[in-house]
Amino acid sequence: MRSGVKVAIVGGVFVVVASGVGYGGYNLWQGINGGSGVGTRSAGAEEKRSGPVTGDEVESAAKEFLAAWAAGESDRAAQLTNNPVEAGHAVLNYREGAKVSRAEITPGKAVGATVPFTVSATVTYEGQSKPWTYSSELTVVRGLTTGRPLVDWKPAVIHPKLTKDGTLRTGEAKAGAVKAVDRKGVELTKERFPSLGPVLDQLREKYGTKTGGEPGIETFVESGTEGVADSTLVTHVQGKPGRLQTTIDAxxxxxxxxxxxxxxxxxxxxxxxxxxxxxxxxxxxxxxxxxxxxxxxxxxxxxxxxxxxxxxxxxxxxxxxxxxxxxxxxxxxxxxxxxxxxxxxxxxxxxxxxxxxxxxxxxxxxxxxxxxxxxxxxxxxxxxxxxxxxxxxxxxxxxxxxxxxxxxxxxxxxxxxxxxxxxxxxxxxxxxxxxxxxxxxxxxxxxxxxxxxxxxxxxxxxxxxxxxxxxxxxxxxxxxxxxxxxxxxxxxxxxxxxxxxxxxxxxxxxxxxxxxxxxxxxxxxxxxxxxxxxxxxxxxxxxx
CATH class of the missing domain: 3.40.710.10 (DD-peptidase/beta-lactamase superfamily)
Structure with a gap:
């Protein structure tokens, strides 16, 4: 985006960092509360708009939502989407379930109504912190009843691996760690063999404890779906891996x-x-x-x-x-x-x-x-x-x-x-x-x-x-x-x-x-x- 807005938590206080524009956290929220800042929507002050969202609407709606999310303001973030119930829960869980203590979100240049962004977060668990960086995107649509530009809510906005039934967690993993090897003893990793990522996740969930593996401390997506393995996002403390022999040939x-x-x-x-x-x-x-x-x-x-x-x-x-x-x-x-x-x-x-x-x-x-x-x-x-x-x-x-x-x-x-x-x-x-x-x-x-x-x-x-x-x-x-x-x-x-x-x-x-x-x-x-x-x-x- 042209303004290069960043939203972050510094020392436990959420702020907005902007490059090239004078744009503060207070003004950002005025648009929601009825003030005169960007995105102002005073009741009755303007007619309900229709048609595709404009470039300015996409930019302002994305900024407001990302700022609310980074600030941990789940209620405010929820009202900036077209599904407040699910969005609010997900943003709240980002802080309380995933244990994110700091987040800086940097929007990229919008492509039509879609805005890519990067997240640089810090996860803190039992006094120990670890960085967490990833990318995702959101799409802005026009609200059916209000005509306002809103974020089209999908769990993948929070993280691309998050699904409707999934939940972000930080804590002890549910499955023991495994060291999967091929038929000749060569270690199989997601980094070397990306296609084995989903396979290794399922093998770990099913056979981790059977191989003597002990769980570590992780940030992960709890799938919530039978037969779908949890996905590890950040490893804080390595578990003790059990050796799992597979039939794969490296x-x-x-x-x-x-x-x-x-x-x-x-x-x-x-x-x-x-x-x-x-x-x-x-x-x-x-x-x-x-x-x-x-x-x-x-x-x-x-x-x-x-x-x-x-x-x-x-x-x-x-x-x-x-x-x-x-x-x-x-x-x-x-x-x-x-x-x-x-x-x-x-x-x-x-x-x-x-x-x-x-x-x-x-x-x-x-x-x-x-x-x-x-x-x-x-x-x-x-x-x-x-x-x-x-x-x-x-x-x-x-x-x-x-x-x-x-x-x-x-x-x-x-x-x-x-x-x-x-x-x-x-x-x-x-x-x-x-x-x-x-x-x-x-x-x-x-x-x-x-x-x-x-x-x-x-x-x-x-x-x-x-x-x-x-x-x-x-x-x-x-x-x-x-x-x-x-x-x-x-x-x-x-x-x-x-x-x-x-x-x-x-x-x-x-x-x-x-x-x-x-x-x-x-x-x-x-x-x-x-x-x-x-x-x-x-x-x-x-x-x-």
Whole structure:
């Protein structure tokens, strides 16, 4: 902002520090109390304003709110927002719950109605103080009933990690400290592996005490949500860490971190097929929601791994059997087409799989004679929907029962199918190994949990044909370009492009394996699977 206003507490007294203007704390508050200072709003003195907030209104409203917040004046700060009840409680808790004894808030230049700012605070607990610096932002809107410019209240205004159910606290952490290590004993930290931040938080909350860790003194966000770990913001006194062995491979994790940074909205997971051990998990953005484990999206044609297994098991196709791949196919009045309307004519089914021909799959649905068969195959062979216990919160996929055209859409990974890259990486791992091994991050011996088990393995002949088709996809199909640099004695792949309503460009999906490592990735609005998600998977496989 032009004035460079700062609000601070110095020696226990809150003041306003301004550079370039004569602007004192008293005048700042006159606008609220009806005086003649900036932001004056005397009752009846002016008509209720309407329309978008002006630049001056944004600047003055932001200054007033930040000053009230820094001063610990929760009631005043609350009245400068469009949600006084929640805002007032949060500002009060900032001082009383988080134990902030001093705060200096520096606004930045407004971008439209949004004002970024930095906070330099001091947290004091039991006579010991520690600095706390971070950035956040606020947005100014016009009040619906008063017409006044008000801060659009969100808990993230106070701190970007604060949510509606969360609370800032300073005191003894609820979980013991842990030193998480990879499968070879390399320490895993948030600083080195940012994507592991949410993972390490959950592992600490769940296994801190089980590893002998003792809690330290911290400023943290108490999540208030079951399954969501508290987030440490400032460590005042280190706890005694317990050693937690994970299945992560530091080299594979590092490759995954680098790969997802190339694309906004990218996620990747790598799994060892023969055991189910998770070797890497990475997201961009790294902080916040763990999309790789908890996301729910249509996976596009990567799900054809399951569909092909179903059709092979039913005896409706063989890898080398000729099937039709027309430009369009209809099922119960719903028409399906191939990417850019291509057609292959009568070709071996392995060719339709390698080129990701949607219509070849759709034309065989009627012969299955069971619209719910795909979900059964996914559950009974690939372990989808079996309540996985990975060690942290995860979603294990869903293919709900459908009929007609909606069931047909599921065959090509669209419609009501919901997956994430953990699920698709596991499906790929099952195709490679032949038997579902539930993915996990920490040993079940640590807490005695029971792993999910699928009802049966892939029949040997089905597994061989499925891998042959995935091998063809990786060598001369839609995955060939991405997999060209991947070595190994045996490799396979499957691409996917998931059409999502409202998006101009489809989501890019890719699944692949090389020897005893399988991986899957998604890039939001990344287009064709081989173009964006493919190189992410290739980078991870090469690191393994």
């Amino acid at each position: 080299n594979v994790q590092a490759a995954a971190e680098r790969a997802v940074k190339q694309h906004p909205g990218a996620s990747v997971v790598a799994i060892k097929p023969s055991t189910g051990e998770v070797r890497a998990v990475a997201n961009n953005p790294a902080a916040g929601f763990n999309t790789a484990f908890e996301g729910k999206q249509a996976p596009g044609s990567t799900l054809k791994i399951v569909t092909a297994a179903l059709l092979l098991e039913k005896g409706l196709v063989k890898a080398d059997q000729v099937t039709e791949c027309p430009k369009n196919a209809m099922y119960y009045g719903r028409t399906f087409h191939n990417l850019k309307g291509f057609e292959l004519g009568n070709v071996p089914f392995s060719r339709s799989f390698a080129k990701s021909c949607n219509t070849a799959f759709i034309k065989l649905i009627d012969d299955v004679r069971d619209d719910s068969a795909l979900g059964k195959e996914a559950r009974n062979v690939f372990g989808i929907g079996l309540d996985w216990k990975t060690g942290i919160t995860s979603f294990d996929g869903s293919i709900p029962e459908e009929t007609g055209g909606e069931a047909a859409a599921q065959y090509i990974g669209q419609g009501t199918v919901q997956m994430n890259v953990l699920n698709i990486a596991s499906i790929t791992a099952t195709a490679k190994y032949g038997t579902f091994k539930q993915p996990f991050l920490v040993s079940k011996e640590l807490d005695g949990r029971t792993f999910a088990e699928a009802a049966r393995s892939l029949p040997n002949s089905v597994g061989r044909q499925l891998r042959a088709m995935m091998r063809a996809t990786a060598t001369n199909g839609t995955g060939a370009k991405a997999m060209a640099s991947v070595g190994g004695n045996d490799k396979g792949a499957k691409t996917g492009s998931a059409e999502v309503g409202g998006q101009a460009t489809s989501n890019s999906w890719f699944a692949g394996y090389s020897d005893d490592l399988a991986a899957a990735a998604v890039v939001q609005e990344g287009g064709h699977g081989g173009d964006s998600a493919g190189p992410v998977v290739a980078s991870v496989l090469k690191a393994g």
